[in-house]
Amino acid sequence: MSALAWQIAQILLVAVLAPLATGYVRFVKARLNGRRGAPPWQPYRDLLRLLKKEAIVAPSASWLFRAAPYVTFAAVWLAACVVPTFTTAIALAPSADLIALVALLGLARFWTALAGMDVGTAFGGIGSSREMLIASLAEPAMLMMTFSLSLVAGTTQPAQIAAFILGGDIGVEVSLGLALAALVMVAIAENGRIPIDNPATHLELTMVHEAMVLEYSGRHLAMMEAAAMLRLTLFMALISCLFFPWGMALPGDGPAAVAVGLAAFLAKVAALATALAVFETMIAKMRVFRYADFLGGALLLGLLATIFLYVSEAV
Amino acid sequence: MLIAAPLLALPVLALFAVLARRAAWSHAVVYGGAFLAAVALLAGGLDRLGGGGPTALTLPFGLPWLHAHFRVDNLSALFLVIVNIAAAAASVFAVGYGPHLPDQRRVTPFFPLFLFGMNAVLVADDAFMFLVSWEFMSLSSWLLVLSDHTRPETRKAAMVYLTMAVFGTFCLLPAFGLLAGAGGDFTFDAMRMKELAPASAFLVVLLALLGAGSKAGLVPLHAWLPLAHPAAPSHVSALMSGVMTKVALYGLIRILFDLHGEIGWQWGAVLMVVGGVTAVLGVLYAVMQDDLKVLLAYSTVENIGVVVIGLGLALAFKAGGEPALAALALVAGLYHALNHSVFKSLLFLGAGAVMSATGERSLGALGGLLKRLPWTGATFLVGAAAISALPPLNGFVSEWLILQSLFKGPTLPHWAMKFGVPVVGALLALAAALAAACFVRAYGVAFLGRPRTAAAAEADGNAVTLGMRLSLAALAALCVWLGAAPVTMTNALSEVVRPLTGIEVPVSADLGWPWLSPAGPSSGSYSGTILVAMGLLLCGLAVMLVHRLGTRALRVSDAWDCGHAEDIPQTQYTGHSFAQPMRRAFGATVFRARESVDMPEPGDDAPARHVVSMIDPVWDGLYRSLGRLVDFLADQVNRMQFLTVRRYLLMMFATLVIWLLVVAVRQQL
């Protein structure tokens, strides 16, 4: 029964936390750039404002255009619900594993990309097309990472992997490091961060995610934005769950351990967000057609992570 | 009875179609009859799948000393189900679709025959009847491809198709010959009993792979598929792509898992690599296509690759002494076969609906159809999502199962497998991701955006009749059902694979019915049912929240498009432009894709052109060179037609003298 309670708590937590995490990243970046920046809770205000605004829909748009924000948001939300954050004892844990997670993100992307094409503008098409290219390499990279983790831990369930790593008899593995690197690269790409995409850009020819949602406004845009924020949080949760699960509560743990887990999770998110901000500040955006190299690299790292397992086994 | 009677009814229908070809209502009768027969066969298959041992029947024709053997076991029953789901849907669809064809009289007689051929392959229990049905299936579908015979490209497609089909038969035929041995007992029972010499065993697998692979469309034997499948009328394309390729896989499974005794793990590796390459190449081709049906055909190639990865994995596990994992991989492959038949039929029928409404099948001529064809658009979306392996639809479940079993691959003791499996896994993942790109492109360009031509703008929603809509909706519902509640089907599948792997695999036993947990609950589990429920819940929650917190006001106004919005629909992204990043990233190496801009001199008012050149490595490297070789040799040999009588006499004389010398030499020895 507690699993259900924790699950509900997580559902609410990720939804509430997501804008804050994004706001925090922006905040740190602004500070690093020497600006004052908006406060970290600014995204809440933005979203609320958008919700209150009238939504504008082009005449050429179909029902899909209006449904996509909700579907996208729900898919990402669902994905974020199944990644253990503060405890592995959540009710949905056995219902979706890492593969399903990748696919849920794919579902969100599928709808967003379609929505980008629905109005029939050039920019929407550009965004969708590039997004799908990125995904076509990012997804395999993430699956390869899953593969290596499943070889280490014997499972694809994030909760089980976290438990396995917490179990401790693992030591430092080269392949885990490679897998982490792959996941980070994928995370950067999937969230449209520099060097793949610039979330703040409005220079048309360089944007990817923003181009897809270009035609959205009002509550639709709010949903899309919220989904993006949620996705960022999701990846942070994923990285911390799979590679830094320390502090996370396990099934059977009491509320005290869960409280510790929650604190640890918030700390991890803060740390990752800071790291992201620092990284983005230091690096420049890539040309569109170098994405393939970047993500191909991620895919290769994922593959290497798997193969290194045998190397270390053989040694 | 449930199987024999409808099977025999199909040729009768064909005869009726010939006799009543002038009657306007004849097609409705034929397709209606085909529908009933398919439903009966489907019921028969499901019934058999429900339980009981195999039923066998021997009839006094076929090879005289052998007679014709028929048998329905679980594997046949499963494929009967696969075939006849699509067949029933296609028949219903065809009632409304048929009149849109240029010459329906060239379709109705062969459609039931095609169904007959496919079903007969599944129930055949000796090599002769198997091959007769197999060829019959090819033959009838060849005629269906040729129904639009006045177009030269159709004839070329048909030509390549049947030649490849016969090539396949000539591979399977010797494989059966080897399995039967010199004694010539061609019943499958005798083959199961037989021990093969190592060389023969090797050859059998190779030939089976070539024979069934060419029919299924494995790279590099796939070349006919994207030519022939699109050339046929859409309801036939649906069957060819969705179902006939499955019949080919049935043949492969029947030989590799049932008739053949022991197969080395190396063949599993070969199958996996071939499958992986097929999957990636297939989808890469698909993502570049402009013709909707060609795109779908190439996507079939991809999916066959995916299934074959599963089969290869199962072989490797079986040989490696891991029957439980072999069963899992086989279940995964079979489930994907089933799923693909459902959503590929759906997509092809959708393409048919688009064609009947617009008369176009080129992506460049479509656009904005979702508004004009809501039924087709919605169901096609389901199909596109399913084929892109998105949860909670069926395509995802089978890909998930395949990945799960793939992740267990490194438990095999062979180093080649340990290193190879991750690579295949990467190929599979790449294919899946590209498939999503491919179908976002296809759906986005055809159904979304603004109409690119008048034909698309004036798409006639009434052309998609009730029957067509029903058939599309039924298949779409099936996609959802097979995705959301996969357990009933996977349990049936584990019954199917039990005799083939010798072990039962309780795909969902550990956690209860909503979850699939193929290799134990701690190894990975998935629940489509719960995800659907949760997804709907969260979606509803989001909608509720938004509407509570925000306004519901909505205004229809011009598109923003960064201020560049223009009325000309040509400013939209096209299929070609959508594919450009993919073409640059992958096509440059695989297809040697080159882009060049042809910019006229200043003062020249010719339009600038952007030219893309691509080379199909398989077609050019293999088929064209083979064609050239045949041409060259034919030219050389043809000289013998124009010699003088004296030279012909010389040939005769030389033959005589050579044989005399041979005899002289052999007598001395």
Place this chain on the structure above:
Amino acid sequence: MILPGPDNPLFWILGIPLAAALLLAVLPWWRVAAWLNVAASGATFAAALPLFRARPEATQLFFIDDFNIYLVALTAFVGMTTAVFSAAYIARESAAARLGDGHLRFYHSMYQAFLFTMLLALVANNTGVMWVAVEAATLTTVLMVSLYRTREAIEAAWKYFILCSVGIGLALFGTTLVYLAAQPVMGGGADAMAWTLLVERAGAFQPDLLNLAFVFVLVGYGTKVGLAPLHAWLPDAHAEGPTPISAVLSGLLLNVALYALLRFKMIISANPNTLEPGPMMIVMGLSSLLLAGFMLYRRGDIKRLFAYSSIEHMGVITFAFGMGGALANFAGLMHMTMHSLTKSAIFFAVGVISQNAGTKNIADIRGLTASHPVLGWAFVVAVLAIAGLPPMGVFMSEFLVVASTFARQPLLAVPLVVGLLLAFGALLSRLQGMAFGEPRSSVVPHGTPSALSTILVHVPLWAHLALVVVAGLYLPEPLTRWFQTVARLLG
């Protein structure tokens, strides 16, 4: 030497065509002659049927066994159906003034004479009589090949004549050698040429002499069978003569020549010390198959196309007999029968097609299924049948040949399969070009077909096709038994 009396079916089988030939030679009205031709062929077929009930005693001259019984029936049957087709064909040729009355009188007489010689070759128990009959068959057809008197026809006839005469000469030498081998054992005289006796005693013959004899017989009768590289006469003789003659040449004469060859092979096989004749037949069969496979790609003349297809099939059959063994021999016998029925059906169709199109040029024939649906589809079925697609009969024999070869000699099966595929590709591309696409609009047919002549073509055509389809799935039990007996004898 006892000739059969009227109570013996052989009397009628041989007597009817012989008498008809003589009668037709003097009958001046070709319309009557055409019907008489049909009637005589029908009567011959009817006379052949009692053989199934009771076989006459074997004499030194004639005999009926499991091997020739069905060949006699087949020959009489195809002779009859071709005569029916011929009536339609000739009527249109005559109407188009392509053949004169004198030619036609000669034609009908020779047709019956040809049937007579073939039946004689089949029922002859004496190897010498068989030889004479095959030679006479050559002579009767040579003149018919040159019937149109075009330069191509005369050239074809000349080549046919020279090559087959030399071939037949070599066959005689082989026959003499067999006699010489038998003579020390059997003491000379007619006994030493009677096949039934030869086969019984062959074990005691001098094996080396038999080897030598087989080489001559193979090259000799092989020429007549059309085995490459002895085939040169065949395509042109088929292409330039009247189409009914092409039908019987392909459907019957090749079989008869092969039959002669096989009779000798049985003698050789009956002697345990001879060299295996199989490899020679395999080589000749494969070379025919491959040669024809390539040749088919360059054919522009519809009749020559199918003539090469006959070479291909004779190659397959010879290969099958060369492989030997119960399965392959059975397949060979089956293939002989099926090829005969199918190929003659194809020539029936081709005859009408080229009359309709006014040309034999493949490139000028288009869209048959659209312009002449019934004929066009019959043609499609027939060509698919000859290309070896099920459910037609050729598939069954090809199935057996390929499967059994692979089980025994996988390496030999590779060229076999390559050849079959090559031939298939060529035939298919030609078939698609002719049967599908937009029909040609600017076609000047040779004469217009009457309703009767259309029926006269379609009845034999569809009858053959029906037989071929049925046989592809179901062989009557006695036929199977005969095939199996013969297959055993062939070793």
Place this chain on the structure above:
Amino acid sequence: MGQISYEVAHLLGATMLMAGFGLLYQRRLYAVLNTFAFQALALAAAAAWQAHVQHAPHLYVTAGIALVFKGMLVPFALHWLVERLGIHRSVDTALSIGWTMIVGVVLVALSILLVLPVTANAAALTRESLAVAMSVVLLGMLMMITRRNAVTQVVGFMALENGLLLAAVSAKGMPLVVEISVAFSVLIAMTLFGIFFFRIRERFDTLDLQYLETYRGDRQ
């Protein structure tokens, strides 16, 4: 039987073989015809001798046919044809005469090599005749191949056929020899008729067969 019968048969066979070489050697058409007539006479003599030795009176018929038809009628007919049709009187060779002779010798060697070991236990008469007959057959074929003119080809064919008949008459007690020789005669008559016929119809301007071949169907 005995030595004499063997010697005579041997002599006649050898004569035929020599005549066979003679055919290859001749450069003039009339000389070829004469040589052929000589070979036919030798055949007739051989047949008659066998009729005598084997006490087989029907062989006299064969001998008669050979003598009258091949020894006289055919050479005369060919003479007439050559004159009437104005055919070149010289032999048009595809392989030089020297080489033809060498190949001929090789062929004879092959025949002997093949036949002699095979017939080790047969009667000496048969043995010798068979080797000679086979040589004559092969030489006749060689002639057909190495000579271009239609008339020489026909002569080659008839020489081949002489060899066949020699084998047939030498085979002790072989039935049907007469029928066979009649059949061959018909064949030859038809050949001559054919040549004459083609010429009469004026389809071809020459009897050199190369011209005939240009009328082959199915050229592309």
